[in-house]
Amino acid sequence: MKPFDIVIVGGGGAGLYAAMEAMKTNPALNIAVLSKVYPNRSHTSAAQGGANAALGNKAKDDTVEMHIFDTIKGSDYLADQDAVDVLCSEAPKIIRELENMGTPWSRMEDNTIAQRPFGGAGRPRCCYCSDKTGHTILQTLYEQCLKKGVIFFNEYFALNLSVGGSRSNGLIAMNMKTGKVEAFPAKTVILATGGYAKMYWNRSSNAAGNTGDGQAIAYRAGIPLKDMEFVQFHPTGLRKSGLLVTEGARGEGGYLLNKDGERFMSRYAPEKMELGPRDLVSRSLETEILQGRGFDSPAGKYLHLDLTHLGADLIKSRLPQIREMAMNFEGVDPIEEPIPVRPTAHYSMGGIDTDNQTRTVMEGVYAAGECGCVSVHGANRLGGNSLLDILVFGRIAGRTAAEEAGKFTPGRISEAELAAQFEEIRGGMHPSGRYERYGELREELGQTLALNVGIFRESSLLQKGISDIAELKERFKKVRISDSSDVFNTNLMQVLELKNMLDLAETVAAGAYARQESRGSHTRIDFPVRDDANWHKHTLATLVKGNVTLGEKPVTMGRYELQERTY
Amino acid sequence: MTVSTDQHKEGKKEVTFRVFRFNPQVDSKPYFDDYTIPVERGVTVLRSLNYIKEHIDGSVSFRAFCQAGICGSCGMRVNGLSQLACTTQVWDVLAKSREPGIIKVEPLRNLPLIKDLIVDMDPLVGKMVHYSNWIDSTMPEAQMGKKEFLISEEEFLRYDKATDCILCASCVSECSILRANKEYVSPAVLLKSYRMSVDSRDSMHETRLAELVKDHGVWDCTHCYRCQESCVKSIPIMDAIHGLREDAIESRGKNDTSGSKHAEAFMTDIEKKGKLVEATLPIRTNGVVWTVQNLLPMAMKMIMKRRTPPPPPLVKSVKGIKIFRTMFREMTEHVKQDHKSHKK
Numbered sequence: 082m083k084p085f086d087i088v089i090v091g092g093g094g095a096g097l098y099a100a101m102e103a104m105k106t107n108p109a110l111n112i113a114v115l116s117k118v119y120p121n122r123s124h125t126s127a128a129q130g131g132a133n134a135a136l137g138n139k140a141k142d143d144t145v146e147m148h149i150f151d152t153i154k155g156s157d158y159l160a161d162q163d164a165v166d167v168l169c170s171e172a173p174k175i176i177r178e179l180e181n182m183g184t185p186w187s188r189m190e191d192n193t194i195a196q197r198p199f200g201g202a203g204r205p206r207c208c209y210c211s212d213k214t215g216h217t218i219l220q221t222l223y224e225q226c227l228k229k230g231v232i233f234f235n236e237y238f239a240l241n242l243s244v245g246g247s248r249s250n251g252l253i254a255m256n257m258k259t260g261k262v263e264a265f266p267a268k269t270v271i272l273a274t275g276g277y278a279k280m281y282w283n284r285s286s287n288a289a290g291n292t293g294d295g296q297a298i299a300y301r302a303g304i305p306l307k308d309m310e311f312v313q314f315h316p317t318g319l320r321k322s323g324l325l326v327t328e329g330a331r332g333e334g335g336y337l338l339n340k341d342g343e344r345f346m347s348r349y350a351p352e353k354m355e356l357g358p359r360d361l362v363s364r365s366l367e368t369e370i371l372q373g374r375g376f377d378s379p380a381g382k383y384l385h386l387d388l389t390h391l392g393a394d395l396i397k398s399r400l401p402q403i404r405e406m407a408m409n410f411e412g413v414d415p416i417e418e419p420i421p422v423r424p425t426a427h428y429s430m431g432g433i434d435t436d437n438q439t440r441t442v443m444e445g446v447y448a449a450g451e452c453g454c455v456s457v458h459g460a461n462r463l464g465g466n467s468l469l470d471i472l473v474f475g476r477i478a479g480r481t482a483a484e485e486a487g488k489f490t491p492g493r494i495s496e497a498e499l500a501a502q503f504e505e506i507r508g509g510m511h512p513s514g515r516y517e518r519y520g521e522l523r524e525e526l527g528q529t530l531a532l533n534v535g536i537f538r539e540s541s542l543l544q545k546g547i548s549d550i551a552e553l554k555e556r557f558k559k560v561r562i563s564d565s566s567d568v569f570n571t572n573l574m575q576v577l578e579l580k581n582m583l584d585l586a587e588t589v590a591a592g593a594y595a596r597q598e599s600r601g602s603h604t605r606i607d608f609p610v611r612d613d614a615n616w617h618k619h620t621l622a623t624l625v626k627g628n629v630t631l632g633e634k635p636v637t638m639g640r641y642e643l644q645e646r647t648y
Numbered sequence: 649m650t651v652s653t654d655q656h657k658e659g660k661k662e663v664t665f666r667v668f669r670f671n672p673q674v675d676s677k678p679y680f681d682d683y684t685i686p687v688e689r690g691v692t693v694l695r696s697l698n699y700i701k702e703h704i705d706g707s708v709s710f711r712a713f714c715q716a717g718i719c720g721s722c723g724m725r726v727n728g729l730s731q732l733a734c735t736t737q738v739w740d741v742l743a744k745s746r747e748p749g750i751i752k753v754e755p756l757r758n759l760p761l762i763k764d765l766i767v768d769m770d771p772l773v774g775k776m777v778h779y780s781n782w783i784d785s786t787m788p789e790a791q792m793g794k795k796e797f798l799i800s801e802e803e804f805l806r807y808d809k810a811t812d813c814i815l816c817a818s819c820v821s822e823c824s825i826l827r828a829n830k831e832y833v834s835p836a837v838l839l840k841s842y843r844m845s846v847d848s849r850d851s852m853h854e855t856r857l858a859e860l861v862k863d864h865g866v867w868d869c870t871h872c873y874r875c876q877e878s879c880v881k882s883i884p885i886m887d888a889i890h891g892l893r894e895d896a897i898e899s900r901g902k903n904d905t906s907g908s909k910h911a912e913a914f915m916t917d918i919e920k921k922g923k924l925v926e927a928t929l930p931i932r933t934n935g936v937v938w939t940v941q942n943l944l945p946m947a948m949k950m951i952m953k954r955r956t957p958p959p960p961p962l963v964k965s966v967k968g969i970k971i972f973r974t975m976f977r978e979m980t981e982h983v984k985q986d987h988k989s990h991k992k
């Protein structure tokens with residue numbers, strides 16, 4: 082294949098924005114976007130709430146500076162302040178840009194883009210389109226990319242970077258339609274493959290494919306991952322699937338009840354009750370379950386989100402989506418009975434370590450979106466800041482790669498390397514003797530992560546988690562792929578995704594074990610307070626001779642001094 | 649083992665999933681495999697397929713991603729009807745199953761088959777490109793990001809519902825014209841085209857429309873309503889199709905397009921036979937365009953009871969054709985009168 086100037090891995094918000102911007106920056110470049118699903122299927126489509134920008138349409142006194150402060154405070158002071166400056170200052174422009182390209186935003190009475198309040202924000206600055214914001218943003222970007230003639234390789238599964246010395250020669254990927262392993266020699270590669278929170282499996286609100294492939298690819302290439310221990314949990318996931326019941330349900334007056342029928346939030350947040358901040362409510366649910374006040378079921382312990390007192394009319398008119406979800410995925414009609422819920426892994430703050438221009442330590446390799454970590458979210462991301470992150474840094478990645486592509490000579494990927502890759506993924510398809518089942522390993526991984534590397538962490542639990550993951554990695558060597566076909570081998574893809582999750586789980590657990598403090602989403606029972614003296618820094622996880630090696634990186638400070646984070 | 653049991657709920661049902669199988673590498677033609685598993689209330693077709701894949705046969709291939717009805721990956725035919733596997737309850741399907749205890753799962757129609765339940769989406773994307781399913785903004789690129797367009801809630805509502813489309817291709821699979829003509833624009837693409845054309849930010853409305861009125865375009869639709877009935881997001885697709893046709897007539901004149909001729913041919917067929925000779929609908933002389941706009945949707949709904957359009961020689965007059973003809977003439981008269989008095 083002819084070498085590309087830029088190969089973008091990922092067709093979510095970050096990848097598509099990067100593609101568009103790169104074409105804009107230099108239309109002569111040869112750019113390809115690879116995605117394991119059709120771009121419009123990417124998980125960006127699941128974001129309902131909206132994207133933050135201090136447009137000042139709703140609250141006239143909102144400012145970029147306030148947005149910056151809210152983000153830094155929300156991050157529990159682990160975000161890099163210069164990166165947050167970029168994020169928030171670019172926000173109004175990028176939201177307007179999307180608007181100019183056709184994103185259907187909901188509107189205010191004066192016909193400007195509508196904004197609503199969101200957790201952790203001092204002003205209502207979350208721009209939205211009904212409850213389908215991510216979906217409509219993704220549609221717009223996909224449409225614009227089609228308009229610009231971006232070359233898509235849809236249903237290509239990225240396997241690894243081809244590395245030569247200090248730089249990459251491009252990407253190696255499997256064409257799902259043929260099963261062939263193909264080379265994408267390239268001057269630059271942008272990784273934009275989304276988050277890794279699916280490693281918690283059915284305790285995650287994420288799509289099945291949010292398996293951190295890009296992070297794992299970078300990690301295997303020796304690129305450090307940053308702050309991997311920070312995984313955000315949302316309080317109300319459906320019990321069986323982990324799918325999200327949005328905050329709206331509690332906003333409209335839903336109760337959280339334990340098995341004694343008690344509104345237990347009175348013990349944790351007597352004033353705000355069910356409407357306390359996300360991490361606090363998640364911890365409260367988890368405490369109830371740990372202290373034996375949850376309900377039991379084969380699908381795990383859970384609590385009740387009770388809407389029955391709101392009445393059929395209100396539920397039907399104001400919460401139709403939530404009702405549909407409860408009926409579709411739990412078989413429960415919230416008009417008649419409470420919805421079984423428990424906290425669910427929702428967002429990965431950690432990711433590939435990059436600078437503010439999305440560069441990684443490897444020449445010609447960039448990362449953006451949930452897959453990268455600049456870092457703008459620090460220890461805890463604010464709702465509505467993630468869509469913003471993927472847009473702003475997706476664009477920067479596209480521009481930077483386009484500007485820098487000229488500096489590099491195109492890489493070459495040898496036939497031998499391709500053959501070795503093919504052998505690696507297909508050779509061990511049918512291990513002899515006793516073999517392991519994919520589904521079991523994946524289930525056990527999700528379980529040990531939820532139990533030992535979940536909301537509450539503690540030294541001995543984390544040790545257990547680490548040894549479980551190591552054991553699972555060992556067993557993975559004997560995993561069997563039960564589909565031998567070359568064409569659309571989804572079973573093979575699942576197994577490759579599991580491998581990525583196992584690699585990353587190790588870094589999450591290692592980071593969580595090392596970080597002896599509680600900050601943002603990371604709660605250590607044995608180290609319950611934030612320890613700025615020792616831990617006000619990023620962790621870096623690098624693969625050295627097959628093992629996770631932890632390092633650190635200072636947090637870039639700016640106008641805002643460390644403060645206690647209270648709401 | 650059961651697909652996630654829940655003791656306090658009422659029992660489980662033994663369900664046989666009759667799954668369409670085809671692997672182009674080894675099979676010369678498709679066949680069905682039966683998998684019988686216990687399923688409790690609240691379990692979706694997708695969860696059942698996942699269970700089958702994980703516990704019985706790992707080679708069963710299908711697409712799924714969000715598992716929450718938002719990404720559009722898992723469109724397939726369940727007991728003959730195109731829908732999302734991830735939002736379809738097994739027990740609900742079972743209650744309506746023709747063969748008790750059996751649920752038939754097949755790939756979407758009208759798109760090339762790749763393997764098992766997986767079809768090729770590229771032709772659909774190709775059509776989105778062909779019909780310029782994007783906004784060509786009136787804002788020059790260099791000016792973008794500086795200020796917002798001011799858009800009324802009323803305008804937003806014109807395309808709000810259409811932007812719910814998740815490109816699952818259920819409507820594509822159900823479309824009666826596509827079965828006969830794979831080049832037909834497709835309901836989802838008409839919907840998207842309409843969504844773009846009512847957006848005041850767009851500047852290429854006329855160009856898009858010019859493409860849509862050509863062969864295989866908006867005038868080929870038979871108003872059978874199947875796309876709308878099968879839309880997984882309950883989008884009124886027919887409103888979009890009507891909208892585009894009205895636009896076409898308004899901006900291109902009544903006698904300009906093949907469409908208006910096409911429309912009359914429609915009326916003749918309906919009057920004579922009580923149903924449409926869909927596959928070879930001939931283009932006849934000009935006229936009665938307004939009738940189409942006012943009458944056709946209603947008329948079609950009344951007559952199109954049978955779902956698949958048979959080839960022409962098999963098209964018989966529907967039962968009660970005499971009564972229908974009388975009704976039809978009365979309705980036409982009525983609308984004509986209405987139209988006249990309206991003009992005065």
Ligand SMILES: Cc1cc2nc3c(=O)[nH]c(=O)nc-3n(C[C@H](O)[C@H](O)[C@H](O)COP(=O)(O)OP(=O)(O)OC[C@H]3O[C@@H](n4cnc5c(N)ncnc54)[C@H](O)[C@@H]3O)c2cc1C
Pocket residue numbers: 090091092093094095096115116117118119120123124125126127128129130131132133215237238239240273274275276286287288290291294295325427428449450451452464465466467468469471
């Ligand atoms: C339920 C839910 C609700 C949310 N709501 C909000 C909200 O209201 N506001 C907000 O700001 N954020 C929200 N988020 C977070 C936000 O949606 C995500 O962080 C963001 O969309 C990620 O975008 P992305 O472009 O980085 O990745 P994604 O959209 O996940 O895209 C990843 C892309 O990479 C591709 N890919 C992955 N692996 C491979 C591989 N191996 N080979 C080839 N391609 C690959 C995929 O095909 C996909 O195209 C929500 C998240 C969830 C789960």
Ligand code: SF4
Pocket residue numbers: 822823824825826834835868869870871872873874875876
């Ligand atoms: S109404 Fe038109 S577009 Fe819809 S299914 Fe029928 S022929 Fe196809």
Ligand code: SF4
Pocket residue numbers: 812813814815816817818819820835836839878879880881882883885
């Ligand atoms: S119009 Fe409806 S059925 Fe057709 S692709 Fe869109 S969402 Fe699916």
Ligand code: FES
Pocket residue numbers: 711712713714715716717718719720721722723732733734735
């Ligand atoms: S899996 Fe996404 S719509 Fe069904």
